[in-house]
């Protein structure tokens with residue numbers, strides 16, 4: 109008989125996962141992924157089941173990291189919510205397995221993992237691609253991802269000014285009221301992004317909200333939303349003028365409306381830059397198009413379980 113799986117709720121997962129531990133693990137696994145060595149990492153593009161009646165999707169995200177002994181899958185639902193809805197748009201559960209025997213070792217909340225690992229990967233992109241003397245950070249959106257991006261970006265970097273825009277101004281004010289530091293609420297995307305060095309787009313938009321004509325030359329955009337092949341956050345001008353980096357080329361080709369519909373060329377994966385096989389073109393306008401990967405959830409879940417095991 110195997111032991112029952114460990115069950116970890118959102119609070120426990122949040123407590124056991126620090127950006128300090130997460131960032132180097134993500135850099136390492138994304139570098140390994142980009143070597144495409146299937147004896148080391150297997151991670152197919154996620155399977156997505158549309159839930160058309162309810163404007164939602166179910167995604168299944170398996171990954172096997174042989175050398176680290178991690179077998180994992182995340183199951184994630186994401187919905188386009190009506191404006192004003194208080195329901196979360198993204199919900200997830202992560203399962204860790206014993207790779208040798210196949211039983212489940214842990215079942216944990218995936219919302220905290222999704223929030224933190226996505227923001228940590230965006231911070232890695234900013235570390236590589238943002239202008240050398242970046243002073244102004246702008247966040248578009250005021251939901252879960254906006255919050256985790258605020259946390260890690262203000263922790264890892266020192267910005268002189270942080271701005272936020274949300275389609276409902278009162279939500280931007282609520283976002284700011286929950287934070288410690290000063291943040292300027294902007295009333296339009298144009299106002300928010302003008303002159304910004306780093307722009308995070310973390311919205312549920314399915315049409316472009318960020319236009320290239322507003323983006324300062326040399327700025328870095330970490331684009332987190334628009335994770336369906338017919339959804340957009342960024343316009344064609346921005347996509348065609350920027351140097352475009354992605355987390356996974358296969359994922360981007362299958363799922364990113366910003367890439368597929370604009371016809372933009374992908375320059376490199378983040379892992380390829382980490383490995384030194386492609387350069388970080390920091391002096392140019394850059395877009396990091398994030399879609400999310402099972403390997404990111406897998407190393408995050410392993411960190412959570414290691415920390416929890418060390419305490420019990």
Ligand SMILES: NC(=O)c1ccc[n+]([C@@H]2O[C@H](COP(=O)([O-])OP(=O)(O)OC[C@H]3O[C@@H](n4cnc5c(N)ncnc54)[C@H](O)[C@@H]3O)[C@@H](O)[C@H]2O)c1
Pocket residue numbers: 186196197198222226249250251252253254274275276279310311312313314315317331332333334335398399400401
């Ligand atoms: N790249 C990844 O790995 C990854 C991971 C998780 C979530 N996401 C995506 O990131 C986005 C944000 O996720 P979240 O969990 O923060 O969601 P959330 O529901 O907590 O927040 C969504 C934000 O987007 C805004 N928004 C919704 N529709 C909009 C529209 N049409 N125009 C402008 N703003 C709009 C909302 O007002 C809110 O501020 C979603 O698209 C989600 O699918 C990506």
Ligand SMILES: O=C(O)[C@@H]1CCCCN1
Pocket residue numbers: 167184185186198222335399400401
């Ligand atoms: O990688 C993820 O977890 C997310 C879930 C929501 C849609 C986009 N990708």
